[in-house]
Amino acid sequence: MTTEAKDIRWGMVIDLDRCTGCGACVTACQAENNIALTDQQGFAQGRNLQWLRIERYWEGEFPHVRARFLPMLCQHCDDAPCEPVCPVYASYHTAEGLNGQVYNRCVGTRYCANNCPYAVRVFNFTDPSWPEPLEQQLSPDITVRSRGVMEKCSFCIQRIRRGKEEAKLENRGLRDGEVQPACAQTCPPGAISFGNLDDPNSRVARMARSPRRFRLFEDLGTEPSVIYLKGGGHEHPG
C-alpha cells in the first residue's frame, strides 16, 4: 500500500501487553536524537532531558502486588495545548499531524511545558556538553539544542524526511512500515508500531481499531496521535 504525502497523519500504537519496561526505547531515542546527558543532580531537580520515559506504577500491596509500565512520550495531539500558548510560534502543527518544535524560534518561555498535560516537554537549563571524544557520536542529521530551548519527541522527523526522500527518488509513495522511529525499531517485544492513521489498511490503523485501545486523558479533548492498547491479565485486585 503506498500513499501520497498529503494523505498522511502520523500515529503510534503502543501495545502495553507486549511492553516489558526494559528501556531499550529510551536509549534508542537518546542516541538517535542527540539528547544531552543529565547528571544525578539534574535528575534530582527534575531536569531529565529524555524525550521518552517509562512510567512505572505499583498496583496493590504485597503479596497481591504488580507493576505496570507505560512508555510516555509526546502524544502529538491534534488539539495540542502546547501550541496556542507559544508567543513565537516555536511549537506548531504540521500538515501531517506532528507537533513540531522550531528550536531557533524558541525563546524559552516554557509556557508550552506548563500547558502540556503529559509532561513530555523538556527544557535545556544549561548548555549540553560531551567530553571529548564523546561528541563524535552525535548524529549529523539533528541539531544540538542550546541552553534556553525547549525540546521534545519529534516522532524522529529526520527519519520521516529520509523515508520520503528515498521514496521520491524511486518515484513512489511511502510504504506502510517503511518509516520507523528509533524507539519502534529497537523495541525487543515489538510493543511500538508507527505509521499512517489516515490509511485504513496500515498496521497502526488496524491496531487502533482494537477493543483494547485507549488514549491518555481522553476527556481533556487533546486528541492524541498515540494510541495505547491495554495490557491483559487483570487477575489480581488492583
Added chain:
Amino acid sequence: MKRRSFLQLSGMSLATSMLAGCRKGNEKLLPFLVPPDDGISPGTANYYASTCRQCPAGCGILVRVSEGRAKKIEGNPRHPLNQGKLCARGQAMLQELYHPDRIKQPLARSGPRGSGEYTPISWDAALQQLAEDLAPYRQSSSAGMALLTAPLRGSMATLTQDFLRHFPGATHLAWEPLHPEWLAEGMLGELGSPDYDIENTQYLLSFGADFLESHLSPVRYGQGFGQFRQARPTIRGRFSYIGPRLSMTAASADRWLPAKSGSEWALALGIARRLLQTNRQDPAAMQAAGLSAAEIANLVAAFDEAKVAEITGVNLADIRTTIDEAVSISPALAIVGEMVAWQSNAPAAIAAVELLNVMLGNLNKAGGIYYSPTSSAQLSSGYGDLQRLIGQMEQGQLQLALVYGSNPVYSLPPSSQFQQAFAKVPRIVSFASFLDDTSRQADLILPGHSNLESWGDIIPPAGVRSEVIGLMQPVVKPLHDTLAFPDLLLAAAKALGGELAQELPQNSYLEYLETDLTKRIPALSTGDSRQQLDRLLQQGGWFGPESEPARLGRLMPAKLPDEAEFAGAAEQFPLQLQIYPSINYYDGRSSHLPWLQQLPDPMSTAVWGSWLEINPQTAAQLGIAQGELVEVSSAAGSIQLPAVLYPGLRPEVVACPLGQGHSGGGRYAEGRGTNPLQLLAQLENLPQPRLNLGATRVRIKPLAQAGALATSGHPEGSYRRELLGL
C-alpha cells in the same frame, strides 16, 4: 639473562615490524546495503554489520557510520538471534568507543599499585616487556603463570589454547560471575544450549528466570515474549513467575507467586504430582529419559497443594490455580533461572524443574525447549577452578597474571579472598581498555581496541536453533594507539620464536580468524574464500541450517532438594539478601557508559547510583523511609545504601542490584554507588562451589540521614494510574 631468553628477545626486531601488520585497518568494509555509487557521500550514512559484546548473548548489530564515525547501533534484521532488535546495553556500546577515559596508549606503572599512576610507553617497549614476562614460562612446567579471561568461544578459545599449549604449567581461568555454569550441571546441561520457544507456548512458568533482563539472551526472549502475548489472533499466552522478588520480568507476568528464597522447586514437584495423577504426562518422553512414572509418583507423593503452599510460603489459592493452569493448558513451558541457581540447593532444585519439562514432553517441540549442540570450541572454568587459583596466589606460587576481558577484582566478593591474593602476584599484565578495578592493579597495561574497532567471531550461547557464528569487524579506524589482545598474542608468539612462532605463523588475528572460520564454515572452503568471507561480514555472520536437535539420553533419577541454606546466623542477621544483575549494567561491565547510568532502572526508576530494596512493611517496622541511608551488614562486611521501598519483595528479603561501586572504570563509574558483593558471605560445604548471589543473611539499620538516591519521576509514577485508565 640466560642465553635462551636473550635469543628469544632478539626476535623482538621482527615483532616490531609485525606490529604494522596488526595495525592494519579494515581494508574492505562492505556496507550492509550497497549504496549505488559505493563511495562516501557527505551526509549519507552507511550501515555495517558487526556483533554486540555487552553481554554473552551475542546479538547481531548494524552500526550507522557517517563520515568515518560511528553514530548509532541498531539490531541486525538478518541475524537469527535478535532479528533487528537491540537492548539499551547494546546501543550504549557506542559510548565505549568514544569514551573520554579510554586508555589511549600502553602504560607502565610508575606509582604504587592501585594509585593509578602510569607512564605512557611505546608499543615496541610494551611488547618487549610482555615477551620478557612470558619467556621464563615457555616449555616450563612451573605453575607460575595464569591467564584470566571471561569464558571464550570460537577462534578466541582456539587461539588461546594454541598459545598456552607452549606454556604447559600455565593456568587458564575463563570465568565470569554471571556465566551460567549451573545450566551445564543440570540434568539437561549436556544437551547443549537451550532455546526456549516462548513465542509458541501457551503457558509460561518462570522459576526465578529473568529472561527479559539478564537470563541467557534477553533480546531474543523479549522478542519471543511479545509474540507470545499478542502475535496469535486467538491466543494470548499466560505467564506466571515464582520467586521472592518481583523483577521486571515478573512484573510482566499475569501472576506473581512470591515464594521464599530457594523454595521455588516445590511448585515444580506439585505440578509433576498432578500431571501423574491426571495422567497428563508425556509417557514417550519419560521412557526415553529412563524415568519410571511409578518412581516419580513415589518421589512427589507428598507434594500436594497444601504442602507446596507451606514450603513456598505462597497462599494456597494461588498455588492451586497455577497448578491447574500448568496441567490443563498445553503447551506449557517451565524456565529455570538464576534466582533458583544462586541458592545452596540449586542442583536438585534445577533438576526438579527440568524433570517437569521432560514430563511435559517439552524437548525439541514447538512451545518447548530446543537444544542444539555447537561445533565451535568453548572454554569456561567453574568457581571451583577459581578457588584453586586463589589458593595458588595466596601461597605465592603465581608470579605472572595476564588479565583480558574480565574484571575479577570487582566481580568477586572480598570473602573469596581474591583481592588480597591477587595483590601478592608480583607481576600483573592487563589488556583492558579502561583503568578498571583490576587493571588499576596492573604493572603493565596493553590497551585493547574497543568492540567497534575489533575483529572477532561470537557464538550465541543460547536462543538459536542453528549453528550461528556472528562476526565482528572494525567499522571505524582505531581511535587511539591500541592493539587487539589476539594480535598481541600473535606478536608475542613471533617475539618468543621457536615452535610457538612456527605454530602461530599468522601475521594478524584476521588471518588466524579466516583460517579458523574456514574449518567451521563449509561455504568458506569452496571457491574464493576471501570473497565468501566478505559476504558473511557484510551480512553479519554465518547463519547455518537448522541443526539436528540433541537427543535426550537417560537421566539420573531425581532427588528431593534440601532446604536452602544461608550464610550467617538467623538470630544475628534476620533478613536475606538477593543480589540481582542490573538490566543496565549486567555484571557491572557497562556501568562506565553514561547512557546506561542515566537510564532509569525499570522498577525503582533510580539513576546514577545503587540502592537497597526493602518491603514497605519491613521498612515501617524498622522506621526506614524512601531514600534514607541504611547500613547493611552481613557476616562478611557492611555497606551503606539508600533505601527504596519496594512492594514486590517478600518481607524477609532485601535486594540490591549488581553493577555499581567501581574503584575505576572512568569518570562515570568510579566511586558511584556501592558494590553489594562486599556483603556476600561464603557458604561452607557445598557440593559444588559457586558464587551464590542469593544465599547471604543480612541485617539493616537506619542511619537517619538522606542517601544519594535520585529517581526519574515520583516513586509512585507521575500520575495516578486510575486517571490514565491503565
